[in-house]
Amino acid sequence: MANNHLGFYLLMLLKIVTTFAIPPKTLKEACIGEIGFELQFNIYNDSCPEAEAIIFSWVENAVMEDSRMAASLLRLHFHDCFVNFMQGCDASVLLDDTGDFVGEKTAPPNLNSLRGFEVIDAIKSDLESVCPETVSCADILAVAARDSVVLTAGPSWEVPMGRRDSFSANKAAATNGIPAPNSSLADLVAKFQNVGLTLQDMVALSGAHTMGKARCLTFSSRLQSSSNTNGPDNNPDFLQSLQQLCSGSDIDALAQLDLVTPATFDNQYYINLLSGEGLLPSDQILVSQDQTREIINSYAEDTSVFFEDFKISMLKMGSLGPASGNDGQIRRNCRVVN
Numbered sequence: 470m471a472n473n474h475l476g477f478y479l480l481m482l483l484k485i486v487t488t489f490a491i492p493p494k495t496l497k498e499a500c501i502g503e504i505g506f507e508l509q510f511n512i513y514n515d516s517c518p519e520a521e522a523i524i525f526s527w528v529e530n531a532v533m534e535d536s537r538m539a540a541s542l543l544r545l546h547f548h549d550c551f552v553n554f555m556q557g558c559d560a561s562v563l564l565d566d567t568g569d570f571v572g573e574k575t576a577p578p579n580l581n582s583l584r585g586f587e588v589i590d591a592i593k594s595d596l597e598s599v600c601p602e603t604v605s606c607a608d609i610l611a612v613a614a615r616d617s618v619v620l621t622a623g624p625s626w627e628v629p630m631g632r633r634d635s636f637s638a639n640k641a642a643a644t645n646g647i648p649a650p651n652s653s654l655a656d657l658v659a660k661f662q663n664v665g666l667t668l669q670d671m672v673a674l675s676g677a678h679t680m681g682k683a684r685c686l687t688f689s690s691r692l693q694s695s696s697n698t699n700g701p702d703n704n705p706d707f708l709q710s711l712q713q714l715c716s717g718s719d720i721d722a723l724a725q726l727d728l729v730t731p732a733t734f735d736n737q738y739y740i741n742l743l744s745g746e747g748l749l750p751s752d753q754i755l756v757s758q759d760q761t762r763e764i765i766n767s768y769a770e771d772t773s774v775f776f777e778d779f780k781i782s783m784l785k786m787g788s789l790g791p792a793s794g795n796d797g798q799i800r801r802n803c804r805v806v807n
Contacts, residue, residue, distance in 0.1 A: 507631050508629035508632070512630045513604060516600060517596065517603045517604055520604050524616060531585070532620050532621070537682060538584070538585060538617075539734075540726075541585040542588060542616075543614045543617045543618065543681075544585075544681065545586075545614070546613070549607065549610055551660075551789075556635065557788075557789030558607050558786075558788075559634060559635035560607040560609075560800065561638040562579065563803040564635075564637075564806070565804045567805075575640065576643035578647040589606065592609050603799065604630075604799070605797075605799050607632035608628075608631070608632050612628050615628050621680055622734055624779065624780050626784065629788070632797075633796055634799060646663065648661075649751065650687040650688060651690045652750070653754065654758055654761070657754070664789055665785075666786060669764060669782070670782040670786070672761055673779045673781075674779070674782050675738075675752065679735055679737055680726065680730075682725055683726055684722065685720050685721070687749060689720075690750050691708070692711055704745030726748050726752075736771075738752075739765045739769040739775065742769075743765065
C-alpha cells in the first residue's frame with residue numbers, strides 16, 4: 470500500500486495548480502495566525518516523509534471501494550474537532566469504551582452514525598510500521614478529511630500538523646457541542662461561536678453536506694411540520710419523495726444529502742438549498758436569514774468562492790484545541806490510550 474504513491478503526487482500537484490484561486494502562501498498567511506496551538510506545515514518532512522502519501526493511498530482505496538467513505542472520513546474530523554473549544558481536534562472521537570472509560574462513540578450525534586474507524590486503524594498501523602510513534606491520530610484525521618475532499622473533485626489545501634492525541638474523551642461535550650440535524654438557526658450559530666467559528670465558517674463548513682447520506686430519523690421533523698408544504702424555501706415534490714422513502718417502519722433508511730451529485734464535492738448543496746431541497750432541517754434553515762442566504766447565493770453562483778472559503782474554514786476548525794507540545798500523546802493505537 471505504502472509503495473504505490475504515484476497517483477498521490479500527480480493528483481496533489483494537479484489540485485495545487487488548478488484549485489487555488491489565491492497563492493498558497495496567501496492562504497497560509499490568512500489562517501496561520503488564527504491557529505490556536507503549535508501547528509506547523511511540513512512537520513513530518515524529516516521524521517516521516519511518507520506520511521501524507523500513506524494516508525492518501527489508504528483513503529483513495531477506501532473511497533474506491535465505497536464512495537460514501539469520503540463523506541464519512543470528512544465527518545469524523547468534524548465530530549472530533551467540534552466537541553468543545555478546549556478539547557478540539559485531538560482524536561478523542563476514536564477512543565473505544567473500556568470497563569472504566571466512556572468515550573464519545575456512544576454520544577447521540579455519533580452512535581450508529583460515524584463510520585470509517587477501520588480505515589483510520591489501517592492508516593495508523595501502516596504509519597506505525599514505517600515511523601513508529603510519530604504521526605498522531607488527530608493529524609491522520611485532518612489529512613484524511615482533506616484527501617476525501619480532493620478525491621471527490623473538491624479543493625486541496627496544505628494541512629498544518631502537530632496535533633496531539635488526547636488521554637481522554639468527553640461524551641457529555643460531544644452530546645451537547647456537535648450541532649444536531651434538527652437545530653434551529655440560533656442553535657447552529659451558538660454552537661459554531663462556542664468553538665470560535667463565525668457565521669461565514671458555519672455556512673462554508675455546512676457545504677460538506679454536498680456528499681454523503683443521512684437516515685430518515687435525522688430529518689423526520691422536516692417531514693412532519695405543516696409548514697413544510699408551503700413557502701418559498703420548501704419544495705413539496707422533494708418533501709413528498711422523502712415521505713415515500715421514509716414511509717415504512719425502517720427509521721434507518723438512507724437518503725442522499727445531495728440527490729444531484731451525491732458523490733462529488735461541489736457547490737450543488739447550496740443550489741439545492743435555494744430550491745428547497747436541503748435534506749436536513751439544519752441545512753434548509755440556513756436560507757431563512759438574509760445574511761446566511763446572501764452567503765449561500767454567492768456559493769451557489771461561484772464554486773471557486775465556496776472552495777476558497779471552505780479551505781479557510783477547514784484550517785480554522787482544524788486548529789481547535791490545546792493538545793500540542795507537552796499536552797497529549799502520540800497513540801500507537803488510535804482506539805486506546807498508550
